[in-house]
Structure formats: C-alpha cells, structure tokens
Amino acid sequence: MRRLHRTALAYSGSALNRVQALEDELADADRQSLRSAALVRALEGALADAQQRATDLELQIRQLHGHQDRTAAEKDKALQLYEDQVTALLRERQDLMEQVEALGEELKDAHARRVRAERRCEELERQLVAAEEQASQEDTAAEGPRVDPAADGSHGVPPAADGPREGAPVAEVAREATPDEAAPDEATRGEGTWARHGLDPRFGFETFVVGETNRFAHGAARAVAEAPATLYNPLFVYGTSAIGKTHLLCAIGHHARRTRPGTRVRYVTAETLAHEYLGAGRGRGLDAFRRRYLDLDLLLVDDIQLLTGQGGAHEEFRRLFDELHGARKQIVVSSDRPPKQLTHLGDRLRGRLESGLITHVQPPERAVRVTLLRRKAEQEGIDVPPETLDHIASHVQRNVRELEGALVRVRAFASLNRQPMDVQLAAIVLRDLVPDRGPSREEDAARRIIEMTGEYFGVTAEALCGKERGRALVTGRQMAMYLCRELTDLSPSRIGQLFGGRDHESVDYADRKLRALMAERRSIYNQMTELTARIKAVDGPPSGRWV
Numbered sequence: 198m199r200r201l202h203r204t205a206l207a208y209s210g211s212a213l214n215r216v217q218a219l220e221d222e223l224a225d226a227d228r229q230s231l232r233s234a235a236l237v238r239a240l241e242g243a244l245a246d247a248q249q250r251a252t253d254l255e256l257q258i259r260q261l262h263g264h265q266d267r268t269a270a271e272k273d274k275a276l277q278l279y280e281d282q283v284t285a286l287l288r289e290r291q292d293l294m295e296q297v298e299a300l301g302e303e304l305k306d307a308h309a310r311r312v313r314a315e316r317r318c319e320e321l322e323r324q325l326v327a328a329e330e331q332a333s334q335e336d337t338a339a340e341g342p343r344v345d346p347a348a349d350g351s352h353g354v355p356p357a358a359d360g361p362r363e364g365a366p367v368a369e370v371a372r373e374a375t376p377d378e379a380a381p382d383e384a385t386r387g388e389g390t391w392a393r394h395g396l397d398p399r400f401g402f403e404t405f406v407v408g409e410t411n412r413f414a415h416g417a418a419r420a421v422a423e424a425p426a427t428l429y430n431p432l433f434v435y436g437t438s439a440i441g442k443t444h445l446l447c448a449i450g451h452h453a454r455r456t457r458p459g460t461r462v463r464y465v466t467a468e469t470l471a472h473e474y475l476g477a478g479r480g481r482g483l484d485a486f487r488r489r490y491l492d493l494d495l496l497l498v499d500d501i502q503l504l505t506g507q508g509g510a511h512e513e514f515r516r517l518f519d520e521l522h523g524a525r526k527q528i529v530v531s532s533d534r535p536p537k538q539l540t541h542l543g544d545r546l547r548g549r550l551e552s553g554l555i556t557h558v559q560p561p562e563r564a565v566r567v568t569l570l571r572r573k574a575e576q577e578g579i580d581v582p583p584e585t586l587d588h589i590a591s592h593v594q595r596n597v598r599e600l601e602g603a604l605v606r607v608r609a610f611a612s613l614n615r616q617p618m619d620v621q622l623a624a625i626v627l628r629d630l631v632p633d634r635g636p637s638r639e640e641d642a643a644r645r646i647i648e649m650t651g652e653y654f655g656v657t658a659e660a661l662c663g664k665e666r667g668r669a670l671v672t673g674r675q676m677a678m679y680l681c682r683e684l685t686d687l688s689p690s691r692i693g694q695l696f697g698g699r700d701h702e703s704v705d706y707a708d709r710k711l712r713a714l715m716a717e718r719r720s721i722y723n724q725m726t727e728l729t730a731r732i733k734a735v736d737g738p739p740s741g742r743w744v
C-alpha cells in the first residue's frame with residue numbers, strides 16, 4: 198500500500214511529493230538493513246557454536262581413538278597372561294597326573310608289602326608260640342620230680358634277685374603256678390621260674406602307672422599292702438580285662454613280702470584253686486591242700502568269676518575264707534564284675550566278698566596309656582615319635598594288653614617294611630587291629646565342643662573350623678582345640694582333621710598357647726572355666742573321666 202502511495206506521489210509531478218517518497222524509501226531500506234544486520238549476527242553466533250562443537254567432537258574422537266588403542270594393547274597383554282597361566286596349569290596337571298600314577302603304583306606296592314608283612318608276623322607269632330611250648334616242656338622235664346611246698350614249710354622265701362627266665366612268658370607262668378609246680382630250691386632257680394607264691398616279678402607298685410581311673414584302687418591296694426588285715430578285708434577289685442587287676446594283686450604281695458619279711462603270701466587264680474582242690478581228693482590230699490592255704494598271711498585270688506562250683510569248690514573256698522578272715526589274715530580278690538553279679542557263687546560266698554572294700558578299676562585314660570606305651574618302648578629300646586605313641590593310645594583305649602600289642606605290631610610292621618614309625622604307618626596297622634566302630638563317641642564329643650565354643654563366641658562351627666583369622670575366631674578356635682585335647686581321647690592329628698584338615702602341630706600349638714594364656718590372663722581363664730562347665734553340663738564324660 199505504502200509503495201503504491203509513494204509511486205502515486207512520485208507520478209503526481211510535485212517535487213515535494215518526490216522527496217517524501219524518497220524519504221520513505223530510505224526509511225524502508227534502513228529498516229531492511231537493520232534486520233539484515235541482526236540476521237548476520239545471529240548466523241555468525243550459530244556458526245561459532247557449530248565450529249566449537251566440531252572442535253569438541255574432534256577432541257572426543259581423538260580421545261576415543263587413544264582409548265581404543267590402549268584397550269587393545271591391554272587386551273593383548275591379558276590374553277598373553279591367560280595363555281601363560283593355562284599353559285602352566287596344563288603342565289602342572291600333567292605333572293600331577295604322573296605323580297598320581299606313580300603314587301598309585303607305590304600304594305599297590307605298599308599294600309602288597311603290608312600283606313606280606315602281616316603274613317610274616319603271623320608266621321613269627323606261630324613260631325614263637327611253638328618255641329615257647331617247647332621251652333616250657335624242656336623246663337618241666339629239667340625240673341625233675343615236684344615237691345609239695347606245704348611239706349617243706351618254706352612259704353614266704355623271698356625271691357631271688359634274678360629277672361624272669363629268658364623267653365618265658367612270665368605273666369602266664371605266674372598265673373598258672375601251683376604249689377606243686379614250685380621248685381624245691383628257689384634260690385638256685387631264680388624268681389622268673391614258678392615261684393611258690395605265684396607273684397609275677399614284673400608287677401610291683403613301682404611299675405604301676407596311676408591315673409584317674411585307678412587311683413582309688415591303687416590307694417586301697419597300697420593301704421592293704423602296708424597294713425594287711427587291718428583296714429579293708431577282704432579287698433575286692435573288679436574291672437574289665439587287662440586293666441591292671443592282676444598287677445595290683447601281685448604288687449600287694451610283693452610289697453607285703455618286702456616290708457614284712459616272713460609274710461606268707463600266695464597269688465592264685467580261682468581256676469587253679471578249684472583244680473587244686475579237685476585234684477587233692479579226700480583224706481591226706483585235702484588236708485595238705487587246706488594246710489597250704491590256711492598257713493597263709495595274705496591270699497590273693499584272681500578272677501574269682503572263674504571259680505567253678507564243681508565238687509563243692511564254692512563251699513571249700515567259703516570255708517577257707519572264713520578261717521583266714523577269722524584268723525585276721527588278709528584276703529584280696531579280683532573279678533571282671535562286681536560281687537552282686539557273681540550270682541553263680543551263691544549268696545553266702547557273695548555276701549563275704551561284699552563285706553569288705555569293693556573297688557572298681559576302669560580302663561586307663563589317655564595320659565596313662567601314653568605313659569605305658571612310652572615305658573614299653575623304652576624297655577624294648579625303640580625310639581617312637583611321641584605323636585605315634587599318642588595316636589596308638591588314642592585308638593586302643595580299653596585294654597592294656599591290646600595297647601602294648603598294638604605297639605609291638607607297629608614296630609614289627611615298620612621294621613619289616615623299613616619305614617619310620619610315624620603316625621601314617623601306625624594308622625595303617627591300627628586300621629586292621631582296631632574294629633571300626635563308626636563315628637566314635639569321642640568324635641561326637643569333639644563336634645559338640647566345637648559347636649558350643651562357636652555358640653559361646655557367637656560364630657558358627659564352620660567358621661571355627663575355617664580359614665578366617667579374625668581375632669575372636671582365632672581365640673575361639675584355639676580354645677576349642679584345647680578343649681578337644683583336654684576333654685576327649687582323640688589324638689592331636691584327629692582333632693586337627695576335625696578343624697578343617699589342620700595338622701597336629703596346630704593343635705599342639707593351641708594347647709601350649711592356651712595353657713600359657715590361662716596362666717597369664719584371668720579373663721581367658723574365666724572364659725575357659727565357664728565354657729568347660731557348660732560343655733560338661735550338656736555332654737557328660739565321653740570316656741568316663743570328666744569327674
């Protein structure tokens with residue numbers, strides 16, 4: 198419209214109108230110029246932004262390229278490392294497979310050697326028995342006619358100082374001794390032969406090892422030996438097989454003879470006594486038999502449970518008992534069970550056996566068993582590592598004869614195979630000797646100890662047996678090990694196995710450490726006391742010794 202207006206003015210012919218039109222046109226051009234300048238500025242800004250962004254992008258791209266290069270280099274390195282490791286592992290696996298193969302061969306060999314060794318042991322044992330029998334027959338022949346010792350009135354002759362006859366099974370011989378078998382002149386024959394008192398020369402108080410399970414019986418035996426027929430008469434000692442009853446009876450006899458020379462003593466098994474009685478017949482034979490016993494100051498009767506009632510032997514023994522007791526002579530009796538259970542002896546005899554002191558000997562605890570084994574090893578002149586003795590003592594628990602037999606076997610096996618008497622070897626030998634009784638009570642007790650110690654310290658049994666080494670865990674673990682050692686009969690190696698496959702040295706270390714800590718720190722001592730009381734309250738004795 199404006200342009201049309203200006204054009205109209207310009208053609209109207211007036212100069213004024215022309216000026217006006219030009220001014221308007223200028224103003225328009227000026228506005229146009231301003232708008233263009235603004236547009237230029239805006240475009241310049243946008244360009245600068247785009248350039249900046251392009252520069253940034255360029256930088257980023259360069260960085261990414263650099264990173265890519267580095268990652269690739271690292272990747273190559275890692276790959277190389279991985280390949281190296283795989284190669285090393287493959288090599289190690291190969292080595293191990295070769296070792297496994299070699300060990301398998303060795304094991305087969307060892308098994309074969311073991312079977313051969315066992316056979317050899319059996320053969321040697323057979324030869325030994327035959328040789329002993331032959332020696333015994335030769336001895337009997339050499340002794341000539343036997344003399345009734347009652348007739349020569351020489352009861353109580355002190356033993357000669359010589360040791361047992363070489364090669365003779367002294368214990369057996371002594372147990373079977375009868376007065377008829379006694380030599381006419383002991384002094385010329387030595388103590389090892391069938392002395393008329395029947396006491397085994399090896400069984401004195403000095404060779405008896407005292408522990409918790411036999412302390413009372415030992416004390417009573419000593420009291421009787423020191424003052425016969427004053428305190429406990431009769432003394433009745435009972436307990437299972439091979440736990441030292443015969444040893445105690447003989448020790449009483451030896452002590453009484455040594456401290457009161459002239460004391461007339463006789464050790465006899467109930468079986469022998471019954472045979473003698475039956476063999477005596479009637480008349481003079483019976484008189485001689487009675488004189489032989491009634492002359493005594495101290496009668497020691499072993500294994501009374503074997504007294505048969507044949508031919509009135511029970512009655513005869515009861516008569517002897519009454520006469521000796523009435524004359525204030527000491528009687529000591531042993532049995533595998535308490536008098537109450539000896540029903541076959543009849544109420545009258547049983548009543549007499551119950552009238553004195555009854556004492557129960559239980560199988561020796563581990564410490565005693567270890568001492569017995571150590572002594573046996575010393576006697577035999579063999580060097581056995583303490584942990585092997587410990588292992589044997591932990592596995593053979595109820596019978597001292599078996600215990601000593603186990604050591605003999607381990608020794609034989611080691612020497613036949615030219616191997617050291619270490620725990621591994623003992624384990625192989627004992628595996629066949631000791632019947633597998635399944636998870637033992639001792640192991641159950643140890644597991645309970647671990648659990649209860651864990652509870653006490655607020656950790657799990659798994660953690661206690663694991664590898665973590667936090668302070669509380671280490672203390673708890675060592676306490677649990679110590680308690681297992683203290684309260685069970687398990688060997689340190691077995692305890693170590695229960696604690697996640699640790700070795701016996703860790704257990705021994707824990708044991709030493711806890712002993713030292715308890716002596717140094719009251720708090721540890723108190724914790725141990727409390728924990729022990731809790732365990733005992735729940736569990737009771739695993740092997741009859743937490744008393």
Ligand SMILES: Nc1ncnc2c1ncn2[C@@H]1O[C@H](COP(=O)(O)OP(=O)(O)OP(=O)(O)O)[C@@H](O)[C@H]1O
Pocket residue numbers: 400404405406407411436437438439440441442443444445533561565569597598
């Ligand atoms: N506490 C001990 N100290 C020393 N030796 C012991 C002890 N206990 C047992 N023995 C030994 O063990 C072996 C067997 O003991 P002993 O013959 O006295 O057993 P027992 O109880 O009489 O058995 P059994 O009823 O089978 O005859 C013996 O050699 C004995 O010396």
